[in-house]
Amino acid sequence: MTALLSVQDLTYTIRKRQGWLGSEERFTLSPVSFEINAGETLAIIGDNGSGKSLLARLLVGAERPSGGHIFLNGQKLDPFNIKQRCLNIRMIFQHSNESLNPGLSVGRILEEPLKLNTQLDARARQEKVVNTLKLVGLLPDHQFFYRHMLSDGQRQRVGLARALVLDPQVIVADEPFAALDPSVRSQTVNLIMALQRELGLGFVFISHNLGIVRHISDRLLVMQKGLVVESGKTETVFNWPKSEYTEKLVMAHQSLINR
Incomplete structure (x- = not known):
C-alpha cells in the first residue's frame, strides 16, 4: 500500500551571522525520513x-529543503508549487489568537483560502464555510464573530476549521494545545481524533506534552539538535526507548504523572 505521506532524506541548513564580529551560527536538519x-x-x-x-514548516512549504523529497500518495511534491502543497497539507498553529486576523470575521478568514485556491462561487463558498464550522463543533453564526468575541477553545476550533476548509489529506499541528486549559484541551484532542477517523486524515503532531502524544499518536519521531535519534511505534518507544535522550524524556514524563 502506498503511504499517504512519505518524507525521504529531507535536509535543511540555516546559517545566521550574529554579534558585532559577525560570527556564524549554523543549524542543520539532518536527513529525516518517515511515512504516514x-x-x-x-x-x-x-x-x-x-x-x-x-x-513542520518544510512539510507545509513555508521553507524549502536543502535536499530530499516529499511524496503525497506516491507523487513527488514540487517545492516550488505552493498551491499544490497548500491544498493537500495544511497547518494548525500553536497560538490561535495570534494566527487569526482581528480585523476579519471568522467567515472571511475561512472564505479567503477558498477564494485563492478553488473555483467555487460565492454561494458555494458560503455553504463550505458553514459546513466546516459545523464540522469542528461551532455554530453557523460563528462566521459573523471576530477574534475578540471567541474563547480560547473556539479560536483553536477556528484554526482547525481553517486547516480543514480546503479538504486536505494531511494536517500538521505545531503545539496546537499548548495555550489551552486542561478541560478545553481534552475536548479539542477528542475532536481531532474524531475528525481523523471520519475524514481519514494523516496527522503530524508536534508537542512537548508526552501524555497527549502517547494518547493520540501511532508512531513517534524523537529529535535532538536537528537529528532523528529514535523512531518507531509510540508504545514501543515509550516502553523500550533505545536512546539515552529518549529515555530521559520518558522518565521526566513518568515522574510528572507519578507525583
Missing part, C-alpha cells in the same frame, strides 16, 4: 531547538 498512512498520526517530540517546528 491515511488515518495515522505521527508525533514529533524533542527539546526546544531540536528542529521540530522547522520540519
Whole structure:
C-alpha cells in the first residue's frame, strides 16, 4: 500500500551571522525520513531547538529543503508549487489568537483560502464555510464573530476549521494545545481524533506534552539538535526507548504523572 505521506532524506541548513564580529551560527536538519498512512498520526517530540517546528514548516512549504523529497500518495511534491502543497497539507498553529486576523470575521478568514485556491462561487463558498464550522463543533453564526468575541477553545476550533476548509489529506499541528486549559484541551484532542477517523486524515503532531502524544499518536519521531535519534511505534518507544535522550524524556514524563 502506498503511504499517504512519505518524507525521504529531507535536509535543511540555516546559517545566521550574529554579534558585532559577525560570527556564524549554523543549524542543520539532518536527513529525516518517515511515512504516514491515511488515518495515522505521527508525533514529533524533542527539546526546544531540536528542529521540530522547522520540519513542520518544510512539510507545509513555508521553507524549502536543502535536499530530499516529499511524496503525497506516491507523487513527488514540487517545492516550488505552493498551491499544490497548500491544498493537500495544511497547518494548525500553536497560538490561535495570534494566527487569526482581528480585523476579519471568522467567515472571511475561512472564505479567503477558498477564494485563492478553488473555483467555487460565492454561494458555494458560503455553504463550505458553514459546513466546516459545523464540522469542528461551532455554530453557523460563528462566521459573523471576530477574534475578540471567541474563547480560547473556539479560536483553536477556528484554526482547525481553517486547516480543514480546503479538504486536505494531511494536517500538521505545531503545539496546537499548548495555550489551552486542561478541560478545553481534552475536548479539542477528542475532536481531532474524531475528525481523523471520519475524514481519514494523516496527522503530524508536534508537542512537548508526552501524555497527549502517547494518547493520540501511532508512531513517534524523537529529535535532538536537528537529528532523528529514535523512531518507531509510540508504545514501543515509550516502553523500550533505545536512546539515552529518549529515555530521559520518558522518565521526566513518568515522574510528572507519578507525583
